[in-house]
Amino acid sequence: MTERDAEAPGLARLAGLIADETRAACLLALLDGRAWTAGELARHAGVAASTVSEHLGKLVAGGLLTEERQGRHRYVRLADERVAQLVEDLAAQVAPQAAARRPRTLRASSAGSAMARGRTCYDHLAGRLGISVTDALTWRGLLRQDTGFALTDAGLGWFDAAGIPLTATGRRPLARACLDWTERRPHLAGVAGAALCKHALDTGWCVRIGSERAVKVTPAGEAVLLELLGIDPVALR
Secondary structure (H helix, E strand, O other): HHHHOOOHHHHHHHHHHOOOOHHHHHHHHHHHHOOOOOHHHHHHHHOOHHHHHHHHHHHOOOOOEEEEOOOOEEEEEEOOOHHHHHHHHHHHHHHHHHHHOOOOHHHHHHHHHHHHHOOOOOEEEEHHHHHHHHHHHHHHHOOEEEEEEEEOHHHHHHHHOOOOOOOOOOOOOOOOEEEEEOOOOEEEEEEHHHHHHHHHOOOEEEEEEEOOEEEEOOOHHHHHHHHHHHOOHHHHO
């Protein structure tokens, strides 16, 4: 057995963890980067609390989730950015089939439109919002995409001038491309993407809407993004 063959059992176990609709729904919900209770995930997935609890136990044991307990409540979140990348990349592969199915209700259609317009992908911005920011950074020479994503010296200066600290953690790259499952193009992830998203939410450039990952740009955010990156507010609506 080759070294590559020796990885096959582990890969099969990982695939098996994800290959369940309830567990997949929980993983997708947790892409918002926040911690959820088992009850919240049960309601989201449309299953009993006891059922989701069993599934969450498997995901925690498999290393895809981490858990925290506060009093009677049990919170779970994605284990790290690598797990988020795996889930988002897999979601991107099925996006064309999902897009071909018409939403059954007006509410579902509105929620889908909001997610496509702007959302968080674990801890960075995605959807048309994420693509608009990525394109603006690239067009202004702040981000390079020719040999993978990389901030230029001007880009590092832009983040510093905007008051967005870039603190490296572990082996996470400063800038990384993440395939956007609605736009089918890469948006900015990595340390820079996470810092920009956090700053946008902390300062009120963006606010979360609904109970999922959707975000929208506020009037103040439109003004700032126009000033700092030249992004037309119409493109963000």
